[in-house]
Amino acid sequence: MSELSSAHRITIAEASRHAGETVSIPGWLYNLRRSGKIVFPLLRDGTGVMQCVGVKANLPEATFETLKNLTQESSLILTGKIREEGRAPGGYEMDIERVEVVQRVPEEHPYPITPKDHGVDFLMDHRHLWLRSKRQHAIIGIRHEVIRGIRDYFDSHGFTLVDTPIFTPAACEGTSTLFEVDYFDDEKVYLTQSGQLYNEANAMAFGKVYCFGPTFRAEKSKTRRHLTEFWMVEPEMAYADLEDVKRVGEELVCFVIARVLENRREELKALERDVAKLEAVKAPFHRMSYDDAVKLLQGKGSEIQWGGDFGNTDETLLTEGLDRPVMVDRYPTEVKAFYFQPDAERPELALGVDFIAPEGYGEIIGGGQRIHDCDLLLKRLEEHKLPREAFEWYLDLRRYGTVPHAGFGMGVERFVAWMSGIEHIRETIAYPRMLYRTRP
């Protein structure tokens, strides 16, 4: 590509450091404003958008004509001098000297996404192009920061990354529906819905581990909080209990929020996110038992009965008026998975905890302490009618040096939706997979 740029190549993000220099910026035409003898192409290069100026009197006829007739999203390389300019959005502007059009989008097939209103369905059908627009760019940038923050947190706190398989032989939790995949020789495997069980084995090998990858749920959920394919980070710790889960979860959330606030101001601004709401999220988070949560909800008019799980509106009610997440712990054993350690004093309760984010973003973390006693685990497998043979390897973890251990899972997309302050989770991943949408 070097023959295409006639001057030092820079990105728009670097432009402020090159004021007074003549540089080349390769990119795409975001928009074009024209006014007779002066044109303002807005150049987009993935790092930002920059207003450029072309004045007829200062340019060869052909160059000006080329600029004037550019079409939206045409690819081009602009060369010119960078100048500080108060009238330009972003504060810097390029005085265009040369233009090289790499591909001009023909007007017979103009770029479909215009700078005006579009419906969700149309935009989702053009998701591969929609990613070029400012809002999507900002959300994906925040997603990147969230993922980097999560990794940095675990990497700097003694956790080893041990990724778990995506093809799994059976249900990890038995409840949710699984996607079935044809394997070789008539064998069936399933797409993972959690790395949990493998994580427990890995924790016994490495002490503190985490896995980070996609998970799949074949539930026919059709809400703004659900995807059939989503990313989850799951830490697991040996010699740890429910309190450790609460402490680590709280630290992780605060760490990642601080990173987003530190490095993604521009994106938050583009999304008109109320950053004061994020800045308010500090430890300690609110702590509440399931018992108290049920009483609180009933007092607020919820239909919930002791023994039931929280609905969507219940979660919103629980954080009503709160500026930070609430951790609800000690759920009835029946509503939780088979592997939860029971409370020593009240065995009808499971040592699990859910973190419910404020502003209606719902559950972002779910986890707890696992059963470490082999006999109890066997009993639970029977109660849940799970095939013992499939869990022999899992039982081995209780036969060879079992220890109390605990962990949790955090859904990346819900976290990103919360950070971004957006309504629907579908915008937090580049290519969302939902109940009735698997394309593009």
Next chain:
RNA sequence: UGUAGGGUAGCCAAACUGGUAAGGCGCCUGACUGUUAAUCAGGAGACUGCGGGUUCGAAUCCCGCCCCUACAGCCA
């Protein structure tokens, strides 16, 4: 899967108790030397989701199907 709402040009969208398809964006032509989703003037572009029915006449009413959205259940 249930309940509710919706499907009108490439996109957004109006059209009352049925009367013969507004407006805007984008595209094309022209004007404009500081535009900020530029503005102004003109132009092209629609078997009103699909199939059937009622009617002199259907975007509008009725039946069936398809698709979308929101909410609920389940969950991260």
